[in-house]
Amino acid sequence: MNKILIAEDEAPIANLIRSALEDAGYHCTWASDGTAAADLLDSTPFDLVLLDIMLPKADGYEVLEYCKSLEVPVIFLTAKGTVQDRVKGLRLGAEDYITKPFELMELLARVETVLRRCGKTGRVLSLPPDIEIDTAARLVRRNGAPVALTAKEYELLLLFVQNKNIALYRDRLYERVWGEEYMGDSRTVDLHIQRMRKKLGLEKRLVAVYKVGYRLEV
Numbered sequence: 001m002n003k004i005l006i007a008e009d010e011a012p013i014a015n016l017i018r019s020a021l022e023d024a025g026y027h028c029t030w031a032s033d034g035t036a037a038a039d040l041l042d043s044t045p046f047d048l049v050l051l052d053i054m055l056p057k058a059d060g061y062e063v064l065e066y067c068k069s070l071e072v073p074v075i076f077l078t079a080k081g082t083v084q085d086r087v088k089g090l091r092l093g094a095e096d097y098i099t100k101p102f103e104l105m106e107l108l109a110r111v112e113t114v115l116r117r118c119g120k121t122g123r124v125l126s127l128p129p130d131i132e133i134d135t136a137a138r139l140v141r142r143n144g145a146p147v148a149l150t151a152k153e154y155e156l157l158l159l160f161v162q163n164k165n166i167a168l169y170r171d172r173l174y175e176r177v178w179g180e181e182y183m184g185d186s187r188t189v190d191l192h193i194q195r196m197r198k199k200l201g202l203e204k205r206l207v208a209v210y211k212v213g214y215r216l217e218v
Contacts, residue, residue, distance in 0.1 A: 002047040002115060006030045007037040007063060008077070009055055013100070017050065017077075020104045021111070024162040025125040034058025038066050046072050047120040048111065053078040053089070061092060068093050073118045075110060077102070105172065108162045125161050127218070131200060133161060142200055152177055153196040156189075160206060160216035170213040189213075 004026050008014040011032070018028045029044065031037035035057040037049070049067050051074050053060035060076060067074045073095045078085075081099035089097045095114045098107060112135075115121050125133040132141045138154060140147045149157065155177045159168065170189050171182035178188070193214060197206045205217050 001025065001027045002120060003027045003029070003044065004111070005037060005040055005044075005046045005049045005072075007034065007049060007051045007055060007060070009033060009052060016104070017107070020108065020163075023164050024108055026111075032056075034060070034063045037063050041066060041070055041072065048072070048115060048118075049074045050077045050111075051075065051094075053080050053085075064089075064092055064094060073114055073120070075114055077107075104166075105159070105163055105168070105176070109176065125158075127161055127216075133158065140200070147199055149196060149199065150192070152192050153199070156192060156196055157200070160214070164216050164218040167209045167215040168213050173213060 004021055006014050006017055006028055008017065008030070009032050014030045014032070018030060021028050029040060029046075031040050034055040037051070037055070038058065040046075041049075049063070049072055051060045051063055051067075053076060055063065060078065064074050074093070075096040075098060076089045076094045077098050077100070078089075079100045086097045086099075095118065096110050098110060112121070121136055125135065127133070130143045133139075134141075135158070140149055140154065140157065156173065159173065159176060174180070174182040174189050193206065197203055202216070207215055207217060209215050
């Protein structure tokens with residue numbers, strides 16, 4: 001299970017991020033200031049740091065330098081959203097730069113991308129009572145037996161497991177999985193979800209949300 005440090009001084013934002021990441025299968029620790037973040041980095045081997053820039057005691061740029069010395073990848077997660085701010089953050093060594101406000105679905109996708117790029121993937125996600133997803137092998141098991149999913153079905157399942165109990169819009173699902181702009185034709189998304197739902201026995205848990213899309217109920 002990947003360990004992620006959330007360095008964020010606003011508790012409501014930190015709790016929101018922590019809840020979403022832990023639902024997606026990550027282990028999270030929160031630091032409310034830069035000094036606390038550095039102390040935690042000294043004592044715990046983290047796989048990734050989500051780092052606000054405007055932190056008390058030591059700002060995000062100082063903490064970034066400390067992370068670099070420990071070879072821990074960093075994603076800046078901050079309200080400083082100008083082009084100059086982004087360029088500075090990336091040039092200083094951050095792997096990614098996300099501005100507030102942000103969508104949790106996008107945050108999860110970027111976390112997964114950075115962990116994969118830095119060679120720190122390899123989680124097993126569970127969907128009780130009978131489904132496991134090995135993200136390193138891209139293998140899905142039901143009751144211990146492999147389930148043959150297409151690449152698109154696998155990506156859809158991963159999105160739903162990472163966003164349990166959240167209604168996901170068809171257009172966002174299409175854009176995330178197919179990588180193209182959604183043109184209003186829902187049949188492609190619907191057909192893939194129907195097949196994936198049947199293969200995994202999710203007919204009662206992966207429900208359609210009227211005029212929205214789908215929600216995985218857990």
